[in-house]
Amino acid sequence: MSDLFTDPSPDPSTQLIHHPYVPPAGFETVTTAVHKASTVIFPSVAALRNRDWKHKSGYTYGLHGTPTTFTLEARIATLEGGKYCTLVPSGLAAVTLVDMALLKAGDEVLIPDNAYGPNKAFAQGELAGWAISLQFYDAMNPADLAAKLNARTRLVWLEAPGSITLEFPDLTALVATVRAHNQTPGQAHPLGVITALDNTWGAGLAFNAFTLGVDLSMQALTKYPSGGADVLMGSVVTNNEALHHLIHLCHMRVGFGISGNDAELVLRGLNTMALRYAAQDAATRQLAAWLANQPQIAVVLHPALPGSPGHAEWQRDCTGAACLFSAVFKPDLSQTQIDHFCDSLKLFRLGYSWAGPMSLCVPYDVPAIRTTPWPHQGGLVRFSVGLEAVADLQADLAQALMAMQYSKG
Known part of the structure; x- marks a missing residue:
C-alpha cells in the first residue's frame, strides 16, 4: 500500500485536503492575518495532551483562540491599561459573562439605576431566576451605594456616564466605598466585592479605568473599536489574574466565540x-x-x-x-x-x-x-x-x- 506522505494519492479529493505546500515565511503587512478555525491540527498526541488553552500558550480549538483573536485581545488589554482580555460576541455578552462568572445563588448584584437597560433586564430576568438578588442604587450618591452594600453583595456594576441620561459619577468615591466595605469584618470571599465598569463610552481613551481602581472593565467593541456599525463584539479586561481565571473558565463553559472576520474588522478599526x-x-x-x-x-x-x-x-x-x-x-x-x-x-x-x-x-x-x-x-x-x-x-x-x-x- 502506498504511503500518502511519500507517495501522494492520485485522487484529487485527497490531494486537495492533504496538500504538502507550505507558503514561504517572511510575509509581513500592516493588517493582521485572519485565521478561521473550529478544528486546530496538532503535530502529535503529546502536543494534543499538553497544550494549555487556559494560559494562551498554544492553540487547541477555535473557541479558545487563534492568532487573530489573541492579537485583538492583546491590543484591547493595552487600550484599557489591563493585562488580560476575553472577547465575546457582543457588549451584552460581556455583561452576562461577568455576571455568570462571579455570581451564584444567594449572592446579590448592585447596578446603577441609570445603567444600560439590558444589563438591568438580565439581572431582573435570568439572575433572579437563578436566586441572585438585585438592588439598584443612585450612581450619583456614593452614600446610597454604601447603604445597600451587604454581606450578600458580590458584584457592583459601574457605568460612566449613565446610559441615555449621561450623568458622570464619582468613580473614585464609588470604588472607595466598595473597598471600605471589603475591609469590614465578615467579608469572607477572597476576592471581596468586585467592581465592574461598563467602559464603552470611555473606550479606554477618555480615562484609564484601572487607575481609578476598578477590578474589571468591559466594553461593547461594537461601538468605538469597530467604528463601522457592522460588527457585534464585547470584551472583558482585568489586571487580576485570579479574576481573569474565573472569567476565562466561564467563557469556555458557555461557549462564547467570535469570528476571525469580525476580529479583523475590529483590529482595522483600532487603527483610526x-x-x-x-x-x-x-x-x-x-x-x-x-x-x-x-x-x-x-x-x-x-x-x-x-x-x-x-x-x-x-x-x-x-x-x-x-x-x-x-x-x-x-x-x-x-x-x-x-x-x-x-x-x-x-x-x-x-x-x-x-x-x-x-x-x-x-x-x-x-x-x-x-x-x-x-x-x-x-x-x-x-x-x-x-x-x-x-x-x-x-x-x-x-x-x-x-x-x-x-x-x-
Missing part, C-alpha cells in the same frame, strides 16, 4: 479609533452647546457641558468625551411633537447603537426605565454624532426643530 473619538467628541460638544441655546430645549445632558450632572467629576477624571448627548425638551411640547422632530431629521437617522459613521437619534421615556425619580418633565432624545460635517448636522437639527413647531401636538 483615537482620531474618530477626538473628531466625534469635538463635533458633539459643538452641537450640544448649540442645541442647549434653542428655545425648544429645557436642558442638554453632556458631561463636558457645565451644569450637566457630574461635570466636575468628568473634568477631574477625563481627557475627552464620546459622541453622545441627550436633549430634554420643554414640557409644553408633547411626545407627538418630539416624535415628529425625530421623524423630520434627515441626517440623524433613527437607530440604536452609536459611535459609527452615521449620526443617530432615539427618543426615550426615561421615567419608564428608572426606579428613582427623574427630575425633568419634558421628553428626551438621545443623539449619537457621526462623522458628517458639523454644519450639515446643525442645519438638520434646526430644520427639524422648525418642523416640530408647526406640527400638531
Whole structure:
C-alpha cells in the first residue's frame, strides 16, 4: 500500500485536503492575518495532551483562540491599561459573562439605576431566576451605594456616564466605598466585592479605568473599536489574574466565540479609533452647546457641558468625551411633537447603537426605565454624532426643530 506522505494519492479529493505546500515565511503587512478555525491540527498526541488553552500558550480549538483573536485581545488589554482580555460576541455578552462568572445563588448584584437597560433586564430576568438578588442604587450618591452594600453583595456594576441620561459619577468615591466595605469584618470571599465598569463610552481613551481602581472593565467593541456599525463584539479586561481565571473558565463553559472576520474588522478599526473619538467628541460638544441655546430645549445632558450632572467629576477624571448627548425638551411640547422632530431629521437617522459613521437619534421615556425619580418633565432624545460635517448636522437639527413647531401636538 502506498504511503500518502511519500507517495501522494492520485485522487484529487485527497490531494486537495492533504496538500504538502507550505507558503514561504517572511510575509509581513500592516493588517493582521485572519485565521478561521473550529478544528486546530496538532503535530502529535503529546502536543494534543499538553497544550494549555487556559494560559494562551498554544492553540487547541477555535473557541479558545487563534492568532487573530489573541492579537485583538492583546491590543484591547493595552487600550484599557489591563493585562488580560476575553472577547465575546457582543457588549451584552460581556455583561452576562461577568455576571455568570462571579455570581451564584444567594449572592446579590448592585447596578446603577441609570445603567444600560439590558444589563438591568438580565439581572431582573435570568439572575433572579437563578436566586441572585438585585438592588439598584443612585450612581450619583456614593452614600446610597454604601447603604445597600451587604454581606450578600458580590458584584457592583459601574457605568460612566449613565446610559441615555449621561450623568458622570464619582468613580473614585464609588470604588472607595466598595473597598471600605471589603475591609469590614465578615467579608469572607477572597476576592471581596468586585467592581465592574461598563467602559464603552470611555473606550479606554477618555480615562484609564484601572487607575481609578476598578477590578474589571468591559466594553461593547461594537461601538468605538469597530467604528463601522457592522460588527457585534464585547470584551472583558482585568489586571487580576485570579479574576481573569474565573472569567476565562466561564467563557469556555458557555461557549462564547467570535469570528476571525469580525476580529479583523475590529483590529482595522483600532487603527483610526483615537482620531474618530477626538473628531466625534469635538463635533458633539459643538452641537450640544448649540442645541442647549434653542428655545425648544429645557436642558442638554453632556458631561463636558457645565451644569450637566457630574461635570466636575468628568473634568477631574477625563481627557475627552464620546459622541453622545441627550436633549430634554420643554414640557409644553408633547411626545407627538418630539416624535415628529425625530421623524423630520434627515441626517440623524433613527437607530440604536452609536459611535459609527452615521449620526443617530432615539427618543426615550426615561421615567419608564428608572426606579428613582427623574427630575425633568419634558421628553428626551438621545443623539449619537457621526462623522458628517458639523454644519450639515446643525442645519438638520434646526430644520427639524422648525418642523416640530408647526406640527400638531
